[in-house]
Amino acid sequence: MKTDDLIxxxxxxxxxxxxxxxxxxxxxxxxxxxxxxxKAYLDFVAxxxxxxxxxxxxxxxxxxxxxAGVLMHVSNLYYTEPQVRLAKLLVENSFADKVFxxxxxxxxxxxxxxxxxxxxxxxxxPGRSELITMRxxxxxxxxxxxxxxxxxxxxxxxxxxxxxxKYVPYDDLDALEAAITDETCGxxxxxxxxxxxxxxxxIDYLHGVRRLCDKKGILMILDxxxxxxxxxxxxxxxxxxxxxxxxxxxxxxxGNGFPIGATLATDRLAGAFVPGxxxxxxxxNPLATAAAIATVETILNDGVLDNCRxxxxxxxxxxKGLADRHGMIRNVRGKGLMVALELDIxxxxxxxxxxxxxxxxxCTNNNILRCVPxxxxxxxxxxxxxxxxxxxxxxx
Ligand SMILES: *Cc1c(COP(=O)(O)O)cnc(C)c1O
Numbered sequence: 001m002k003t004d005d006l007i008x009x010x011x012x013x014x015x016x017x018x019x020x021x022x023x024x025x026x027x028x029x030x031x032x033x034x035x036x037x038x039k040a041y042l043d044f045v046a047x048x049x050x051x052x053x054x055x056x057x058x059x060x061x062x063x064x065x066x067x068a069g070v071l072m073h074v075s076n077l078y079y080t081e082p083q084v085r086l087a088k089l090l091v092e093n094s095f096a097d098k099v100f101x102x103x104x105x106x107x108x109x110x111x112x113x114x115x116x117x118x119x120x121x122x123x124x125x126p127g128r129s130e131l132i133t134m135r136x137x138x139x140x141x142x143x144x145x146x147x148x149x150x151x152x153x154x155x156x157x158x159x160x161x162x163x164x165x166k167y168v169p170y171d172d173l174d175a176l177e178a179a180i181t182d183e184t185c186g187x188x189x190x191x192x193x194x195x196x197x198x199x200x201x202x203i204d205y206l207h208g209v210r211r212l213c214d215k216k217g218i219l220m221i222l223d224x225x226x227x228x229x230x231x232x233x234x235x236x237x238x239x240x241x242x243x244x245x246x247x248x249x250x251x252x253x254x255g256n257g258f259p260i261g262a263t264l265a266t267d268r269l270a271g272a273f274v275p276g277x278x279x280x281x282x283x284x285n286p287l288a289t290a291a292a293i294a295t296v297e298t299i300l301n302d303g304v305l306d307n308c309r310x311x312x313x314x315x316x317x318x319x320k321g322l323a324d325r326h327g328m329i330r331n332v333r334g335k336g337l338m339v340a341l342e343l344d345i346x347x348x349x350x351x352x353x354x355x356x357x358x359x360x361x362x363c364t365n366n367n368i369l370r371c372v373p374x375x376x377x378x379x380x381x382x383x384x385x386x387x388x389x390x391x392x393x394x395x396x
Contacts, residue, residue, distance in 0.1 A: 106140025
């Protein structure tokens with residue numbers, strides 16, 4: 001199909017919920033993707049922190065191929081081996097005792113919210129179901145998770161929104177403490193706010209949230225949909241802070257591009273769910289869990305986390321050098337390979353110029369350039385990307 005025809009047909013047949021760049025991507029390998037004209041790009045979007053092992057990673061491809069030919073899907077009315085193997089892998093490598101599988105970040109958060117409410121209902125009775133979330137957070141697009149998302153721009157026009165959510169500024173413990181009431185059952189937050197533009201809180205903030213939750217007897221829910229699976233240099237971002245949540249959600253990179261989400265919790269919490277309370281037709285099916293097993297094992301065993309930390313530090317250093325040369329860069333920040341350049345001007349032109357020069361980066365919150373490349377990128381690839389951003393900025 002011709003590129004122009006494909007774009008026209010997309011607009012004709014698909015609901016226009018995305019602002020798409022006029023490029024058709026046809027294949028990928030490692031940190032590279034190619035468009036329909038044969039042009040290559042270094043992909044520092046990676047499906048928005050999804051393809052962490054790079055495109056077409058041989059172990060993930062092989063796991064999917066093999067499982068697809070054996071058993072793709074059966075109902076959760078039955079037991080399957082890939083599902084339990086993935087659950088065991090996640091439990092053994094996290095604080096959690098139990099997992100619920102679903103298909104996306106929003107669904108993982110939806111399950112977390114239901115679990116928190118159910119736990120509160122079982123232990124403290126009805127009417128104690130309020131959750132506190134953060135301003136500028138992002139938790140998904142279902143009606144409940146978009147309500148948990150502390151950004152009005154995603155909510156307008158979709159009212160009535162579900163009740164039971166209250167927002168406080170991120171990285172502000174006093175505001176959080178003041179907001180907790182007898183009705184509060186928990187706090188839900190990101191370890192680093194991704195969609196808001198890689199907002200990294202004070203080093204003691206997570207500890208403070210944990211302390212407040214313990215003091216008030218409420219739950220701490222961490223949305224690690226974007227920060228989890230090695231993105232920040234540890235398997236889960238909260239591990240760097242020595243803080244343990246009660247519930248954690250995962251999705252994005254869990255299947256390296258194969259759709260899968262997970263809600264993890266301690267036994268104390270997980271016991272609030274009994275058969276019939278929650279379900280998902282596709283959740284944890286053999287194909288998705290086989291892809292995720294290959295992904296998690298590769299992240300754990302192939303030096304991926306080390307590479308993420310090393311190349312991430314290199315990237316940040318290079319970008320700080322860039323900031324010395326370009327007045328338009330207001331701030332450079334990041335952890336692992338979750339990196340942002342905050343600008344004094346809108347970022348769209350730079351994103352477009354980078355694309356012309358064969359680099360895909362993403363702009364979030366209008367003026368924040370975000371890079372979330374595969375965790376297997378090399379210093380050389382990072383060098384190339386920084387040069388291209390440099391050129392793009394100089395050409396403005
Ligand atoms: C992307 C994201 C979600 C939503 O995930 P979907 O798979 O798009 O539903 C939720 N929380 C965070 C922190 C995210 O980055």
